Amino acid sequence: MKTTVNHRSLGGIMRPYRVANVLRENETTHTLLFDGRLPEAQPGQFVMAWLPEIGEKPFSIHANIPLALTICDVGPVSNAMVNLQVHDRLWLRGPLGNGFELKGSKHLLVGGGYGAAPLSFLAEEALRQEGEVVACLGAKTKADLILVDRLTSLGCELRVATEDGSEGSQGLVTEVAQEAIDAFQPDCLYACGPTGMLLALADFCQQRGLPAQLSFEALMRCGVGLCGSCELPEELCQRLGLPGGWLVCHDGPVAMIG
Amino acid sequence: MEASLAADFLGIQMKNPLVVASGILGTSASVMERCAREGAGAVTSKSAGPEPRTGHANPVTLAWNGGVINAIGLTNPGCREEVPLLRETHRRLRALGLPLFASLFAPSVEAFGEVARVIAEAEPDLIEVNISCPNVGSEFGTPFSATAKSAAEVTAVVRKAVKLPISIKLAPNVPEIGRIAQAVVSEGADAVTAINTVPAMLIDAYAGKPVLKNATGGLSGAAIKPVALKAVWEIAQMVSVPIIGTGGISCGLDAAEMIMAGATLVGVGSAVALEGPAVFSRINRELEAFMTQEGYPDLASMRGKALPQK
Ligand SMILES: Cc1cc2nc3c(=O)[nH]c(=O)nc-3n(C[C@H](O)[C@H](O)[C@H](O)COP(=O)(O)OP(=O)(O)OC[C@H]3O[C@@H](n4cnc5c(N)ncnc54)[C@H](O)[C@@H]3O)c2cc1C
Ligand SMILES: Cc1cc2nc3c(=O)[nH]c(=O)nc-3n(C[C@H](O)[C@H](O)[C@H](O)COP(=O)(O)O)c2cc1C
Ligand code: FES
Numbered sequence: 249m250k251t252t253v254n255h256r257s258l259g260g261i262m263r264p265y266r267v268a269n270v271l272r273e274n275e276t277t278h279t280l281l282f283d284g285r286l287p288e289a290q291p292g293q294f295v296m297a298w299l300p301e302i303g304e305k306p307f308s309i310h311a312n313i314p315l316a317l318t319i320c321d322v323g324p325v326s327n328a329m330v331n332l333q334v335h336d337r338l339w340l341r342g343p344l345g346n347g348f349e350l351k352g353s354k355h356l357l358v359g360g361g362y363g364a365a366p367l368s369f370l371a372e373e374a375l376r377q378e379g380e381v382v383a384c385l386g387a388k389t390k391a392d393l394i395l396v397d398r399l400t401s402l403g404c405e406l407r408v409a410t411e412d413g414s415e416g417s418q419g420l421v422t423e424v425a426q427e428a429i430d431a432f433q434p435d436c437l438y439a440c441g442p443t444g445m446l447l448a449l450a451d452f453c454q455q456r457g458l459p460a461q462l463s464f465e466a467l468m469r470c471g472v473g474l475c476g477s478c479e480l481p482e483e484l485c486q487r488l489g490l491p492g493g494w495l496v497c498h499d500g501p502v503a504m505i506g
Numbered sequence: 507m508e509a510s511l512a513a514d515f516l517g518i519q520m521k522n523p524l525v526v527a528s529g530i531l532g533t534s535a536s537v538m539e540r541c542a543r544e545g546a547g548a549v550t551s552k553s554a555g556p557e558p559r560t561g562h563a564n565p566v567t568l569a570w571n572g573g574v575i576n577a578i579g580l581t582n583p584g585c586r587e588e589v590p591l592l593r594e595t596h597r598r599l600r601a602l603g604l605p606l607f608a609s610l611f612a613p614s615v616e617a618f619g620e621v622a623r624v625i626a627e628a629e630p631d632l633i634e635v636n637i638s639c640p641n642v643g644s645e646f647g648t649p650f651s652a653t654a655k656s657a658a659e660v661t662a663v664v665r666k667a668v669k670l671p672i673s674i675k676l677a678p679n680v681p682e683i684g685r686i687a688q689a690v691v692s693e694g695a696d697a698v699t700a701i702n703t704v705p706a707m708l709i710d711a712y713a714g715k716p717v718l719k720n721a722t723g724g725l726s727g728a729a730i731k732p733v734a735l736k737a738v739w740e741i742a743q744m745v746s747v748p749i750i751g752t753g754g755i756s757c758g759l760d761a762a763e764m765i766m767a768g769a770t771l772v773g774v775g776s777a778v779a780l781e782g783p784a785v786f787s788r789i790n791r792e793l794e795a796f797m798t799q800e801g802y803p804d805l806a807s808m809r810g811k812a813l814p815q816k
Contacts, residue, residue: 260570264713298564303565303719337712468564469566469578470576470578472569473531473782475567477581479536493539495537495782
């Protein structure tokens, strides 16, 4: 298990940011760029974002210079956040949790749905260190894909899968990822997306002896390892070889497998 | 010679005096087992009540500069669901040589008895009666910890309902906590836990609004250590039952100070936010080093040292 990041104590207080720009990723997903940055954020870490009287929810850090979040409208809180306009405020506490750690020089990134959100931050970091990056993105249909252009323009080799075949190959992103493992022979796989996708990738990587870093989601309340609400179910921990009582907010969200 | 951290609490032998405070990772057998493996001496489960509760909406917790503020709102699966969870936890803790303390709360005096009877089915080593949560006032009214009379009434009902040892958890925001401790002990409390969080709130100047969804909450962590020390120091002068001294403990010296104020065991909650359950082994290491260096062979030689000499 990784040790705690040393700047966790900074993650406590809410700080107000203003929206400086909004990028429309698709029908339901917007990337908000802010007028500032977080202290020392790593790719894969997250923030708790708060709108007074509406609520507070976790979001991955999409970029930090300037700070950006990619938010998909799935319910009341994310809806209010997706509708923020330039100059509106959003309050954030973070960075929280433990993020990705680049291993080796050939990196395979896999994102399902808005799971792609933290991957461009990771890709930027990997490319800055002169690594090679292949990114696999998947979604139900073409309209749900996000960050395809962003990752391509950064210099990643992109492979896309949609369930209905409206873009890239037809099928699941896990299938494209498996092909990429064979063709690209990465040193490590980094993934973020639905739990089912992560588990399928974990099985596959374990068979191949490929280290994997998987970013999990869970119901977050305190976000700082006190309340227990984000504990990964024990069966999942056993399956992934993680110690029992693994907390997504404190030990994760990124789990190191293999 | 190395100092011993072994603690004797109501005849229960513990490896060390550190207790996971209620509401801190006490939500599942696996997470409580983790706290045990990472160095706690005993684990308290999250307070369970008569019915399941989802608790308050986010924001529920902020690690604020001086500590933590929370209004979780007593999220719990209800006491009936809690029993199998406690049984499984107890099985795992026993294998590691640790006792389980089960916390409970209720909205009325009578309900405390009913919840205690249900929780007792799991046979925890101690039942901790939370009469002092500051975050459910809008539903439950003034906490029972507010007066000696209401605190004693709850104690009497729980005492009648169960044979297991009971500890009553007191609130700091009262004029004379020692008198309240006296009242609960005279109704049969075997121990006292002090303190719960201090009623508090945060307002964000830019938002012009309270930050917690519940507006108000409870303060814990470093900011309340002096409040907790005073409470325990006063209680220790009024009663002779063991005290689980809780509030703002985050290092070995804090724990030593709490024991010198008269505590037998030391509860640790908010400090877990900064470094996870590994905080327990660090506090133990620091406490042991302090005791060895200062020539305290065991906890008893340190206990109550800061109390006025009779
Ligand atoms: C560490 C972490 C990082 C995250 N990063 C991002 C991010 O970068 N971008 C982002 O958009 N979201 C991210 N999320 C998820 C985000 O927190 C939720 O989408 C958000 O909480 C929704 O809040 P809400 O109040 O709008 O909807 P809720 O009321 O919480 O949910 C509305 C409905 O949507 C469903 N729902 C909730 N989450 C999802 C989901 N993930 N997929 C499909 N359906 C869902 C719920 O079951 C419910 O039925 C992250 C979550 C975690 C734990
Ligand atoms: C997030 C959180 C949840 C808590 N939940 C409970 C609870 O359910 N029952 C209870 O008796 N005390 C609860 N408390 C209070 C703690 O048990 C403890 O008394 C208090 O936090 C002071 O200790 P500390 O400063 O070490 O945190 C909670 C505290 C926190 C921070
Ligand atoms: S959200 Fe509270 S422990 Fe993770």
